[in-house]
Amino acid sequence: MQIKSTDVSLDSIPDVATGYTLPALLAARAARNGNAPLFSDRTTQWTGNDACAIAARRAGSLADQGITRGDRVALLCSNRVEFMEVVLGCAWLGAVVVPINTASRGLQLEHILRNSGARLLVAESHLVGAVTALDAPGLALERIWLIGDVSPETPLPSQWKPTQMPPLGAAVPPAALTDGDPLAILYTSGTSGLSKGVICPHAQFYWWAHYTGRHLGVTAGDVLYTCLPLFHTNALNSFYQALIHDAKLVADRRFSASRFFENLVETQATVTFVLGAMVPILLGRPIAAAERAHSVRIALAPGVPGKFQEDFTSRSGIRLLDGYGSTETNFAIGGDIQQQRAGYMGQVVAGFEARVVNDNDQQVPDGEPGELILRAEQPFAFAAGYFGMPEKTVDAWRNLWFHTGDRVVREADGYFRFVDRQKDAIRRRGENISSYEVEQVILSHPAVETAAVFAVHSALAEDEVMAMVVLRPGAQLDPMALIQFCEPRLPYFAVPRYLEFTPDLPKTENGKIQKYKLRERGVTEQTWDLDASGYRLKRS
Structure with missing residues (x-):
């Protein structure tokens, strides 16, 4: 695939004050190592100079639309250069970017847009249908920018004036930011209620990159490869690791088990990023030549069970680095690869x-x-x-x-x-799922009296979603009908795999459902299994 470079100029971009804000880090990278590659989505490549200029010019196009410092800009987009354009432009302008999981639908999507008060939504054209489906009066949303061509069959939400994302504007000066100013609001699944928007300051991402890069041993010239979504902390921070350590990040659209190692070879990656469930999936595939043809020496691999670490390293040559952090915190527990101990996250x-x-x-x-x-x-x-x-x-x-x-x-x-x-959260396929949000969808079915959603063990080292459902008196409901009811209203990864109808649920004296009893009980012979049905959920 031919990769094009972005042709932009640094002319008219003013000096940026030192500090840990993204504009300061971009300017420092441009001054220090501006001609070296920084970011690629495998169709377009930016140098450090490109990224700095793009930030100033995308900020200009945002300002032309009336976006000002402190405004929230929602972003519904997969791993592509436009995603990072919006992040950089918002940061330069002092606006706050709100990356949204591309699988968000219904209640979850409406809540994020309402809670954040986003004035502008930037969305890939094939994803905007999720917004069109919302019945959400009173949102602060004023307009939508569309990325990519619009299919004639795509319904557009005319009340929000959807238009194609404008080209880069004239460069504007960077906002006078401090390290504590918010860069992004990242929504992490609620555990006893709706998703919470985590206010992430500029300096938080710097320190994530500082510690993660140090533990991974990232140095100038490294090529970092991620197929994890940029709307999560893990992948978004990998851009910062490349930025401050004079490396390059290559972001692929999605994880492909069949092509993972080939992608490492093609991108000449030296460092990569995996999640707990990815490792047993890769180990379950037939051995291929590409597993040893790559140049990757290490992978950040939080949550990989100790029993898989040795097998993966022996087979692929890639050492796995565990650790602990969250959207709200940082790489607070871990260490370098010599300090690793199978089954442990590390030390403070x-x-x-x-x-x-x-x-x-x-x-x-x-x-x-x-x-x-x-x-x-x-x-x-x-x-x-x-x-x-x-x-x-x-x-x-x-x-x-x-x-x-x-x-x-x-x-x-x-x-x-x-x-x-x-x-009370569920971790499935690298995604955090709010049991509350899944329950709200199930409870909206007219045949359902009450329901409890909880995690059960998965063979892939994470969780599966199970729902115990009590029907209304006299009601009947087929499991597949309930799944198909949930499908357009939930992200695909949040649709329950296991369903079981029951006359009652265990409760405390105060009427609270005792989910720990349901988790202990788990899957039984009476439990219906979506995987066993042969039905495949739609992923868009």
């Missing part, structure tokens, strides 16, 4: 503090499980809270520590081991 990284506590925030002895709480020494290395949700912010950051909701064990030698999640 210098610059952070970690405790394992009970329900009263009292530290528990080593070897006993408790909730992991964290804090950072560097200013703005963690998120600033949840957008428009002050009560949830205060609760999560109570006693001046961030409460992760994850149960861990700290061993006497300082190594941390993950146990499970205290939060």
